[in-house]
Amino acid sequence: MAAFRRFRAGKFLLYLLLAAPLLHVAVSLEPISISIGIAAASAITGYMSFPNFYCGRLVECCQVDTPLNSTALLVDLKEKLYGQHLAQDVICRALTGFMSNENPKKPLALSLHGWTGTGKNFVSKIIVENIYDLGMKSKFVHLFVSTVHFPHNSLIPLYKDQLQSWIRGNTSRCARSIFIFDEMDKLHPGLIDAIKPFLDYYEHIDGVSYRKAIFIFLSNAGGDLINRRMLEFWTSGRKREELQLKDVENFLSVGLFNNNNSGFWRCALIEKNLIDYFVPFLPLEFSHVKKCVLAELRHRGLEEDEELAFRVAKEMTYSPKENKLFSDKGCKTVSARLNFHL
Known part of the structure; x- marks a missing residue:
């Protein structure tokens, strides 16, 4: 029962602390209740004033002043x-x-x-x-x-x-x-x-x-x-x-x-x-398409396979017709092509 009274007293003090700018209240509480109330208020204030905790775990915050890495x-x-x-x-x-x-x-x-x-x-x-x-x-x-x-x-x-x-x-x-x-x-x-x-x-x-x-x-x-x-x-x-x-x-x-x-x-x-x-954005060449295939393999948690990457990249269409320098679709269809081979 005494513990319950102390809890209620601490909770009441917390309310008074939060309302202090608006109310002038005189209250007399036993020392242990005051300590509990102040500790609780300090903990809440600390968390609410810590931006990383508030923005990272509670809500998403607008990054208006956050520097770019x-x-x-x-x-x-x-x-x-x-x-x-x-x-x-x-x-x-x-x-x-x-x-x-x-x-x-x-x-x-x-x-x-x-x-x-x-x-x-x-x-x-x-x-x-x-x-x-x-x-x-x-x-x-x-x-x-x-x-x-x-x-x-x-x-x-x-x-x-x-x-x-x-x-x-x-x-x-x-x-x-x-x-x-x-x-x-x-x-x-x-x-x-x-x-x-x-x-x-x-x-x-x-x-x-x-x-x-x-x-x-x-x-x-x-x-x-x-x-x-x-x-x-x-x-x-x-x-x-x-x-x-x-x-x-x-x-x-x-x-x-x-x-x-x-x-x-x-x-x-x-x-x-x-x-x-x-x-x-420049047109991609064979070597770039091959890198896209290897990246897709890594993304899927698979081992990099140079031979497979070569085959997939080779199947893509390239232009102009005379020298076939640039991939017509870049890396856009790499994932679908890789599905066929896997």
């Missing part, structure tokens, strides 16, 4: 992404610089371009996982797929309103929101201009700052232009790794702006220079 990001890009030295360098530098800036002038906008299977979706996944532990499942990461979310040309005005509302609402909740737009080459021209105000150099729009948000655009558009430049490099005897961003970026942005089969056609985001980087 650029070393971990670079390791992920180099170990998991094959044949894309430009994408590795540009993305690592862009994200590191942006997230280390406490007061950026505008959101970060990355536009990733290249043939299917070259790693665009894979890279967006790597980026997200290096910012949020839950990756693509994070409530602060938002994926839009053109053919799923914006399928009807007649509903563009409605889509624009919905898109603005979604971005406004989620950025209000978390300044470090990430918005990914996939299949930009299938997006109705003009629709993406709805987000122009959020990518511009405004400090606030209706009390909301978008400057710490990240926008990522994924598109097959421009892939032919990138492949043509890559072929020119090969024909002139230059190494793949010699290709620099300046060799591709300008003519890529111009080509997208003038391509009426792209969601970027006559786009205000390009016209007003609101996209920070146009990142080219």
Whole structure:
């Protein structure tokens, strides 16, 4: 009975401690009850003030002020992404610089371009996982797929309103929101201009700052232009790794702006220079496809098999017909091909 009274007294003191700023209460309790109450209050206060405990175990928190581990990001890009030295360098530098800036002038906008299977979706996944532990499942990461979310040309005005509302609402909740737009080459021209105000150099729009948000655009558009430049490099005897961003970026942005089969056609985001980087994903060669096969084997917990990787990579189709340099589908069908052999 005495123990029960002490428990009740400690619990009552805890209530008083929490309400102290509002109430002035005089209470007289035996010393042991006071000790229990103070210890309990201290334990609760300690846990609630420890961000890693609260954010990591209780809820997912917006990573607005959490610095990026650029070393971990670079390791992920180099170990998991094959044949894309430009994408590795540009993305690592862009994200590191942006997230280390406490007061950026505008959101970060990355536009990733290249043939299917070259790693665009894979890279967006790597980026997200290096910012949020839950990756693509994070409530602060938002994926839009053109053919799923914006399928009807007649509903563009409605889509624009919905898109603005979604971005406004989620950025209000978390300044470090990430918005990914996939299949930009299938997006109705003009629709993406709805987000122009959020990518511009405004400090606030209706009390909301978008400057710490990240926008990522994924598109097959421009892939032919990138492949043509890559072929020119090969024909002139230059190494793949010699290709620099300046060799591709300008003519890529111009080509997208003038391509009426792209969601970027006559786009205000390009016209007003609101996209920070146009990142080219180069066509993959036989050696890169082979690495993808070995990576898939590791992912399945199987032993690496060089001979099997060679056979699977050899079955893929390559172009141009004269020299068969580049994989037509990149690494996209590697998993299915491997299933056939296993």
